[in-house]
Amino acid sequence: MIDEFSQIPIKMLHILSIDHVLYQDNYFQDRFFKHVTLKNRITQIKEEGILKVKQIGCSAQNREIYMLKAGRGSIKVLLWSQMHGDESTATLALFDLFKFFQSEDQYHALRKLILDHCSLYFVPMLNPDGAEVWQRRNAQGIDVNRDFLAQQSPEARALVKLQEEIQPDFGFNLHDQDSLWSVSGTKKPATISLLAPPADSTSTPTPSMLKAIQVICAMNRLLQQQIPGEVGRWRDEYEPRAVGESFQTKGIATILIESGGSASEKQKGRKLIFQALLYAFEKIASTAYRNENPIDYLQIPFNNKEIFHLLIKNCKIETVNGVIIGDIGLNYTEQFSTKEHLYTIADFGDLSTFSAYEIIEAESIVVLSPISIDSRPNLRIKHSDGTLTYLEDGVMIA
Ligand SMILES: [Zn+2]
Incomplete structure (x- = not known):
């Protein structure tokens, strides 16, 4: 019998079959949680002993910024969320991933593939002072994502220091976006938006940018199964002060993921980011992302406001x-x-x-x-x- 799933690659089906609800970290009551909740949860995770926990710095108001590590592989992947304080969707998705990596069940082979080949470094809530008062900027009033040349914020400095220490191959820059972004030609909301930030003002693809584009092509295919027509692409305007561009220039294959949709749909974004990141990890660990045709990236429509x-x-x-x-x-x-x-x-x-x-x-x-x-x-x-x-x-x- 031919059904609609017959066209879906078996590895994607495997990821789509994972019941996100089982891994949803219910320690967090809603998306407006503050640093104290995150800190208490990280203390528990540290005691459980499966993920390594390290403090990598402090915010302007002296709140701890943490890094959690999973895996023992040679491919190094750095992910950070909530550099804008009022963008917590991906932070929740990261805690769901922590729960996935701490579990023992039928997804053992997938976990082993990822953790044997990759070392995953997660920084959830880079801007805890912003999260405290639910604002984009940090306590100094600085937009941390425009501070990677000047490095006046302790939050940007902490991330750059970590990047210099671990020298990642891949970077994932995780944000929420305004719910009024839509996908050109579909009149649908941009529930997820993706971008491989350019490495210079010409936007000429560099080797790292091409790798990022190939990982995005894989993630887009998975996302289109879940939210057809609701994946948008940001225009690659070069912003040298932003972290994505700054890391791409350093040769780190950097990917921007923004979770959109209305406020009531943020849980949907949490699940989508959980799935898309797991699929990206699988593609990176197996190096199967190299089989992706980068031209497919250009098929993702631009974001607009309709x-x-x-x-x-x-x-x-x-x-x-x-x-x-x-x-x-x-x-x-x-x-x-x-x-x-x-x-x-x-x-x-x-x-x-x-x-x-x-x-x-x-x-x-x-x-x-x-x-x-x-x-x-x-x-x-x-x-x-x-x-x-x-x-x-x-x-x-x-
Ligand atoms: Zn943001």
């Missing part, structure tokens, strides 16, 4: 200056203290070329205060079944 969080479509809109037929595109910001969504008007008029995470086909909208871009809307939305939803000063009341 989605809203909420799109109210094609309805009668009663404005203070008369009735029109049109669409309203709205985006929210997530309030850190209340976790409430606060909507603002992103665009208004004919938005037929856009999509959204949530689309409302309303019957009519009454605009209760004048509409302007970036303002908090006051709207009464009448749905086709007659029910009403209100947006009061940007807060949705159903």
